[in-house]
Amino acid sequence: MSALRLVEDRLFVSEVFASVQGEGMLTGVPSVFVRTSACNLRCRWCDTPETSWSPEGVVRTVADVLAEVLAHDTIRHVVLTGGEPLLGKGMPALARALHAEGRHLTVETAGTLVRDLPVDLWSLSPKLSGSVPDDPRWGPRHDRMRLRPDVLRHYVATGRYQLKLVVGHPNELPEVDALVAEVGAAPERVLLMPEGLTAGRLDEVAEWLVPAAMARGARFCDRLHIRLFGHTRGT
Template sequence: MPRKWTGCKTRWPGWAKQAMPLVLATQAPGEPEIFASVQGEGPSAGSPCTFVRLSRCNLACVWCDTAYTWHFAGDDRPHRSGETFARKANQLTLDEADVAARIAGLGQDRLIVTGGEPLLQASALSRMLERLACLLPNLTVEVETNGTTTAPPALDARIDQYNVSPKLAHSGNDPAAAILPDRMAAYAAEPRAFFKFVCASPADVDEAAALVRRFGIPPARVFLMPEGTASETLRAREEWLVPLCLEHGFRLSDRLHIHLFGDTRGT
């Protein structure tokens, strides 16, 4: 459905309430991961944008390249690196007005809200986007999500595009927690939602294709993306992903930021 709210209300009632904090990831101690770059993945790849990375996630992918958003000391969920992160150094809490001002200051007309799982902070995110609409009235908003939760109406009205990345078996998550039929069906029926499946082997493509058939997802809204944090790995996997995209009618997503900047924060 189209966005239901696009304007700016300078006397928005919610603003009079107590500030609502957002928990962000950091790109350096005390510095929130809010930065301008080009989108590296999915349907908007190559587009100039601002990224804001929120902390916290309800899933735990063993190959996650942003484990500093959730794999904190004391968390016994597995990650292939074996590394855990100090929460104090990797999380920063800011109120929604501060976050909106930082995003607006970068001057881009496209925002990518990523994580972690951003929809875990739906209320605060909605409040922040209310403020941001007055500062950047022509802003396009994309939200990246693992597809296990949906946005409440107030937030959904402010989102132009969902980049949904359901987690396949090789992620190490319990399928019962990672693939929720009602949420998958809701996103499949949502024309603003694009699906991005991370693939490390042809078997992952088979699993993705089965989900596409099960939920009736239009193939033109499906991307296959190689798993990996090095250009060599991505290129090797793209060689066998291309013919599988042709076979199924799916689209290929590269990871431009890895080729341009490597596996680094704030890029």
């Protein structure tokens, strides 16, 4: 890839920061996060509304973002997140450049778009029916677009995935089971994560979600960043 191409590509970036991964199979691993702004969905409980409901950010060149990530030279893991990071026009260039630099790449995606990128871990977070907002404009649109089993199967077939499902009520568990079966995810790569932005709420959901995960051979997935830092940006 030429330097010129890098300079030409752009990303709408909400934030770039270093922290520990707070969710999923790599929980606790030091990582640099690139959070792009803009999303094709509008979850009722979205924890980053600044990238979806009210997108904020700065248009930056891929070269600029790349330099900021690589400046953290002791951190080998990079998490591309959003919003929906796969919407970013400059994302292929960024992912390929980071891969060429030997970084481990995780992409956090709702799994509604197929992109061919050199990714080490596709972190798929499809949205259950409880995510549909009570919003006359976005509710029906979100509900139509939130689930693409064909796209999820595409990523599951790579073998480099985790299926991370945000669950807020026990009545969502049959939907979880149906989705896992439909996309053919291995139980040990299924993570059930409590919906919640406070430690108290996470504990409340964990009371029934931990046994539900155990009964399915799935993982319970806590939200370490909420427990360490609360619900704040840059963590």
